[in-house]
Amino acid sequence: MENTALCYRQFGEPETVLWRETAIKAPLQPGYLRVQMLMAPVNASDLIPITGAYRHRITLPAVAGYEGVGRVIAAPGSAAALIGKRVLPLRGEGTWQQYVDCPATLAIPVPDTIPDTLAARAFINPLAAWLMLSLYPPQGKRVLLTAAGSDCAILLGQWARRQGATEVYGIHRSAVHADRLRAMGIIPVAQHELDSVRALAAASDIVYDATGGELALAILGAMDKSAAFICYGLLSGQPFALQRHFPSVHWFHIRNYLDALAPEAWQATFRDIWSWLVASHYSDTTLLPFTDWLILTRHLRTAFVS
Incomplete structure (x- = not known):
């Protein structure tokens, strides 16, 4: 399976060090989901690490992006019910790519009542x-x-x-x-x-x-x-x-708090957040295609489709 990702191999300004790279996706690891991304936001928390602000905890090369929403296309037997469902593929790979692999226990199911534009920004x-x-x-x-x-x-x-x-x-x-x-x-x-x-x-x-x-x-x-x-x-x-x-x-x-959240507490936290988030005012979005990735680096509240 070919996968296109927005990667950086050195630290610097996103518009100069971020590149679109296509390669064969590695086989899915046991206990992981494979998610076809639908939408991911451009957030300050995505861009700042590219500059090298947190270089002590980032291994290069890296795929950019921390959040987003996608649809499960492959899953282990224990999570087979998630195939075809929307999830937030969090705490795994960078999300600025077509396909993201993440631990099945940490993927957050998205309720049907939540639109993609809101789900994509439901993490950070x-x-x-x-x-x-x-x-x-x-x-x-x-x-x-x-x-x-x-x-x-x-x-x-x-x-x-x-x-x-x-x-x-x-x-x-x-x-x-x-x-x-x-x-x-x-x-x-x-x-x-x-x-x-x-x-x-x-x-x-x-x-x-x-x-x-x-x-x-x-x-x-x-x-x-x-x-x-x-x-x-x-x-x-x-x-x-x-x-x-x-x-x-x-x-x-x-x-500093993520590692302390066991999978059960992690899932329960988002079940609470969904009901609060859907009833709240949130910023509007501008949708841009994945191919316009250079423009994306200049928009901190932009969601894009893969």
Whole structure:
């Protein structure tokens, strides 16, 4: 079976090091599914590793992509019922290819009610939001989000409200996000209004931060010491130094929790996520064909078909 994949053999900017390669697919390993990909998203979490940011845990050559949805075309006897069904082929091979092999116990069945465009994006951001809210519950608390227009933040905001947060505020850089955030029940605040940002930080019980840099420092400097600051990203590209007077800071990296999830817990988590995700607002998508892969590297919220 021939398989076409988007691979990188060295680290660098995706548009310069990512290449389309066709080769014969290796035989299916025992206990694995083979999935014909239908759709996969382009996410910051897909592109950043290509640059070499996590080179210490990536073996080259590598196939890009961490999530997506496909249809099972081959399975071991214990998972034969999945043949012809849609699954998320996760925690196996890179997903930016025509055929993905993944452990049968870790493939997530997709309910019929979930469209491909939503299923393809059901891993990185939804699972991160779900885990953060489980680890740092928002019930009865005033919540502040940074990068509030991002996919992970809008899920954090909506789900925090459903879990009993008293108020959820979202810091955004562009005014185009304000109306959208209000429609989700998230109170928008412009990032350049620093006095408002500091006032909200001082009154917040928990902050979920995806930016780092100067914004994180401004928020931390205003927060009460009894509050909690959850850092799950550095979209600014700038780290920040902790000071003694800051509140408690918690660093969240989704990969640190995956190995602790046994297959049964992994499957149960997604059964919960599906019902929450289908009832939530999420970003729109632009569909592009697999052949336009160079364009894909420049679109962080793009789903493409194989």
